[in-house]
Amino acid sequence: MFSAVAACTIFLAAYLVIALERPVSRMAAALTGGALVLALGISDAKAAFFSEHTGVDWNVVFLLLGMMVIVGVLRESGVFEYLAIWAAKRSKGRAFPLMVLLVLITAVASALLDNVTTVLLVGPVTILICQRLRLPAAPYLIAEVLASNIGGTATLVGDPPNIIVASRGGLTFNDFLVHLAPISLVLLAVLIGLCRWLFASAFRTDPDAIKEIMALREREAIRDRRLLVISLSVLAVVLAVFVLHPVLHYEPSVVALLGAGLLVAVARVGTRTALQDVEWETLAFFAGLFVMVGGLVRAGVLDALAAAITGFAGSNLLGFTMVLLGGSGVLSGVVDNIPYVASVSPVVAGLLDAGGEPRVLWWALLLGADLGGNATLIGASANIVMAGVAARSGIQIGFWRFTRYGLVVTGATLLVSAVYVWLRYFVVG
Numbered sequence: 001m002f003s004a005v006a007a008c009t010i011f012l013a014a015y016l017v018i019a020l021e022r023p024v025s026r027m028a029a030a031l032t033g034g035a036l037v038l039a040l041g042i043s044d045a046k047a048a049f050f051s052e053h054t055g056v057d058w059n060v061v062f063l064l065l066g067m068m069v070i071v072g073v074l075r076e077s078g079v080f081e082y083l084a085i086w087a088a089k090r091s092k093g094r095a096f097p098l099m100v101l102l103v104l105i106t107a108v109a110s111a112l113l114d115n116v117t118t119v120l121l122v123g124p125v126t127i128l129i130c131q132r133l134r135l136p137a138a139p140y141l142i143a144e145v146l147a148s149n150i151g152g153t154a155t156l157v158g159d160p161p162n163i164i165v166a167s168r169g170g171l172t173f174n175d176f177l178v179h180l181a182p183i184s185l186v187l188l189a190v191l192i193g194l195c196r197w198l199f200a201s202a203f204r205t206d207p208d209a210i211k212e213i214m215a216l217r218e219r220e221a222i223r224d225r226r227l228l229v230i231s232l233s234v235l236a237v238v239l240a241v242f243v244l245h246p247v248l249h250y251e252p253s254v255v256a257l258l259g260a261g262l263l264v265a266v267a268r269v270g271t272r273t274a275l276q277d278v279e280w281e282t283l284a285f286f287a288g289l290f291v292m293v294g295g296l297v298r299a300g301v302l303d304a305l306a307a308a309i310t311g312f313a314g315s316n317l318l319g320f321t322m323v324l325l326g327g328s329g330v331l332s333g334v335v336d337n338i339p340y341v342a343s344v345s346p347v348v349a350g351l352l353d354a355g356g357e358p359r360v361l362w363w364a365l366l367l368g369a370d371l372g373g374n375a376t377l378i379g380a381s382a383n384i385v386m387a388g389v390a391a392r393s394g395i396q397i398g399f400w401r402f403t404r405y406g407l408v409v410t411g412a413t414l415l416v417s418a419v420y421v422w423l424r425y426f427v428v429g
Helices: 002-020 024-038 045-050 059-074 079-090 096-113 117-131 139-153 161-170 171-181 183-196 205-212 227-242 252-267 269-277 280-298 300-308 316-335 337-355 360-371 380-393 398-427
Strands: none
Touching: 002 024, 002 171, 002 280, 002 300, 002 398, 024 045, 024 079, 045 139, 045 280, 059 079, 059 117, 059 227, 059 252, 059 269, 059 280, 059 380, 079 205, 079 398, 096 117, 096 139, 096 183, 117 139, 117 360, 117 380, 139 380, 161 171, 161 316, 161 360, 171 183, 171 360, 183 252, 183 398, 205 252, 227 252, 280 316, 280 380, 316 337, 316 360, 316 398, 337 360, 360 398, 380 398
């Protein structure tokens, strides 16, 4: 009992500090919370650093580290400036068409890759575009990360919770395409419509800036063609292995680290260049957050929440499906959706095994968890990473700034998803 109360108190206190953005940074709040979980014996070193279910998810940490190194080296070639000019010219400098283009690119990329990798690649390009066009970058970055979580819902490799459920439920890549890709396209259209309203104040263009960028030549932005060829070749191999994960079974973290090491060795870049884009504060924040959530798991808090959700199952499959979808959306907005799905998926698997329930429960769980990650800044890994990318350029995306947009998008997409689940699995069958 003490462990459960203490774990909840520590997590809620740290969450409050992160939400208020005072008196310390979110990294300090997460690390302090993780330290208290260990100091009070709620968790221990073995559980915090070596357990797959209650410890730091090193796959996430090292995936981020490897991709950050690759992005840091790639930046030196000038390719981000090239892409920024290309995108701005394709939209003719118009603010809303530019946002639509970036949202579509992000969503498609997140379906093929994982959403964390996508925001690492798209974020720097977006910042450069907005600087060139004298537009506020934060609305574009927020729209992109919302799109990444929606696009990542569509495929097995798009979001870490999808991989967890696929492994637990024996689902294939094609299962995701058939069941989740159609609704992801609808939700993407909903997001674009909401963006026109939510970010209306960001669509003020500067005619002089548009003239300047339309006069630029993309190719002149490339500073080092040799480095560009090497970097893109390594990145292409890394991304290909990501996509082939269901066949090759290489963990994304291993692939990212190997790719980073190969790129640094072949490109012969210095240590400072290789590490310039590593968000150490973001990595430390993840470590502290994982330890705190691990404390909730060790104390049985998440299992109790999962049991409370499943307690509504009874004989009403439709009612339980909606509770699972909505409850997952709410809880994934508070707790990072990776540990949430890792904790709840065994409960759903048990229901499927015991009662022969249809696979609709898996899709309800994933829609709730993936879309609920958009609700708050700490709801999904991609959100935190994008905030870190923005901070390096002096752009602040605070908890409430993100959440006031994320809650609207999450509410709308969950509502549309509920209608989709009802029509497809209970009306049409």
